[in-house]
Amino acid sequence: MLPERFLDRMKSLLGEEYTDFLTCYDRPGYQSLRVNLLKGQEKDLAEKVNFLKEAVPWAKGGYYYRSEDKPGRHPFHEAGVYYIQEASAMAPAAYLAPVPGERVLDLCAAPGGKSTQLACAMGGRGILVCNEIHPQRAKILSGNIERMGIENALVLNHEPAFLAKRFPAYFDKILVDAPCSGEGMFRKSQEALKEWSPENITMCARRQRDILESAAAMLRAGGRLVYSTCTFAPEEDEGTISGFLREHPEFYLEEAKKYQGMTGGMILGPKADMPEIEKAIRLWPHKLKGEGHFLACLKKEEKSPDGVLSPGGEEKGISPKECREWAEFREEYLKIPFSGSYIRFGDQLYLIPEKMPLLTGLKVLRPGLHLGTLKKNRFEPAHALALFLKPEDVKNTLDLSLAQAERYLSGQTLPAEGEKGWYLISVEGYSIGWGKLSGSVMKNHYPKGLRI
Numbered sequence: 001m002l003p004e005r006f007l008d009r010m011k012s013l014l015g016e017e018y019t020d021f022l023t024c025y026d027r028p029g030y031q032s033l034r035v036n037l038l039k040g041q042e043k044d045l046a047e048k049v050n051f052l053k054e055a056v057p058w059a060k061g062g063y064y065y066r067s068e069d070k071p072g073r074h075p076f077h078e079a080g081v082y083y084i085q086e087a088s089a090m091a092p093a094a095y096l097a098p099v100p101g102e103r104v105l106d107l108c109a110a111p112g113g114k115s116t117q118l119a120c121a122m123g124g125r126g127i128l129v130c131n132e133i134h135p136q137r138a139k140i141l142s143g144n145i146e147r148m149g150i151e152n153a154l155v156l157n158h159e160p161a162f163l164a165k166r167f168p169a170y171f172d173k174i175l176v177d178a179p180c181s182g183e184g185m186f187r188k189s190q191e192a193l194k195e196w197s198p199e200n201i202t203m204c205a206r207r208q209r210d211i212l213e214s215a216a217a218m219l220r221a222g223g224r225l226v227y228s229t230c231t232f233a234p235e236e237d238e239g240t241i242s243g244f245l246r247e248h249p250e251f252y253l254e255e256a257k258k259y260q261g262m263t264g265g266m267i268l269g270p271k272a273d274m275p276e277i278e279k280a281i282r283l284w285p286h287k288l289k290g291e292g293h294f295l296a297c298l299k300k301e302e303k304s305p306d307g308v309l310s311p312g313g314e315e316k317g318i319s320p321k322e323c324r325e326w327a328e329f330r331e332e333y334l335k336i337p338f339s340g341s342y343i344r345f346g347d348q349l350y351l352i353p354e355k356m357p358l359l360t361g362l363k364v365l366r367p368g369l370h371l372g373t374l375k376k377n378r379f380e381p382a383h384a385l386a387l388f389l390k391p392e393d394v395k396n397t398l399d400l401s402l403a404q405a406e407r408y409l410s411g412q413t414l415p416a417e418g419e420k421g422w423y424l425i426s427v428e429g430y431s432i433g434w435g436k437l438s439g440s441v442m443k444n445h446y447p448k449g450l451r452i
């Protein structure tokens, strides 16, 4: 049941379109996923599954699937071959459009749909800072970064205001996918429905203003910021943006391509009285195949004062002597070179992104690609490394059928022949974890906490 007061608000917002809008609640929502382009090309995946039929127009790698396809239960999901993501929710990262080598911040990042999409566009180059304020949600975010095989992400758990002090004018691009009243998700989320109230809208708008304030301080001159919500509430959409623009003359709204079914931001009286708000984008569930969303593309003037390029300096990395066991493992098992610097967190070894800022004083969940554990005179590879590598990168591999992969994912050992040692286990060509062969048994190293 949709709240009466919500319906009254929508009626006055939509006028004649209101009846059309209401009918979309009688239809089920669309289901969609986004192919992880870090793991391979769409055409190769399309030969292996039958659910890449209809593309999401505004997002590279986005596809609609049918409920009976159940991609979430396929071993490819655990292999990070795709991310199940609502179609409209693919728009903000697509509009931010980062490129390899940039410094990018996803400020409100959990569970990671948009972070993992940004990472695809960056192709492993540059630095992607994924931040989430809630510790438990930050862990889920970190898990998704791992599953998708992302090498250049720094996962943090901070309040935006703390980061703003730490990273003044540092980022080239920032995504603010703000916490909101979630009206656009009512068709999919009972939780959003239960929490809805006009008072919550006011609270969300206030919080969004504060988050945007912090984000603005972290963007370099000439940088781009995309603000998004999944609500229809004008106070949180046009209201937040027009209020922000009034206080920040160094920012302006960029014109952005509107795909079929997208409309401009609405001019709605005193709280959103600037005509340029039409450059923002609304995604409506009765006009396109997706849920309700709002986004605005903002640019900071080139002439605004530039900031510190490396706040507090950069991580230097450890000397090769401090990770000798890794060098031996690499020599014995891997076929690709690794360039860049390494850092240690206790006995855990990470490859850090280019120009990684100093981590001292930060709450870090993942400082780049987790390579493994430095044990006494040996190296144990991390699950994240398996998901990053491709079978052609590794000397020993074992490729599984879908049925065998299901057994592997449940923790069973596998019969195998060959030289003893570490094997990259893959399913139909996509890496999924490690195994260690001894005798004719492949010991299962799929993490216990992930087994299904």
Ligand SMILES: C[S@@+](CC[C@H](N)C(=O)[O-])C[C@H]1O[C@@H](n2cnc3c(N)ncnc32)[C@H](O)[C@@H]1O
Binding pocket: 089, 107, 108, 109, 110, 111, 112, 113, 114, 115, 132, 133, 134, 137, 159, 160, 177, 178, 179, 180, 207, 211
């Ligand atoms: C819309 S969700 C983000 C979804 C995510 N971008 C994705 O695509 O998977 C908003 C996030 O903001 C976080 N959040 C809540 N309060 C916040 C605050 N005051 N500052 C920053 N983030 C906050 C929430 O925990 C939530 O994870």
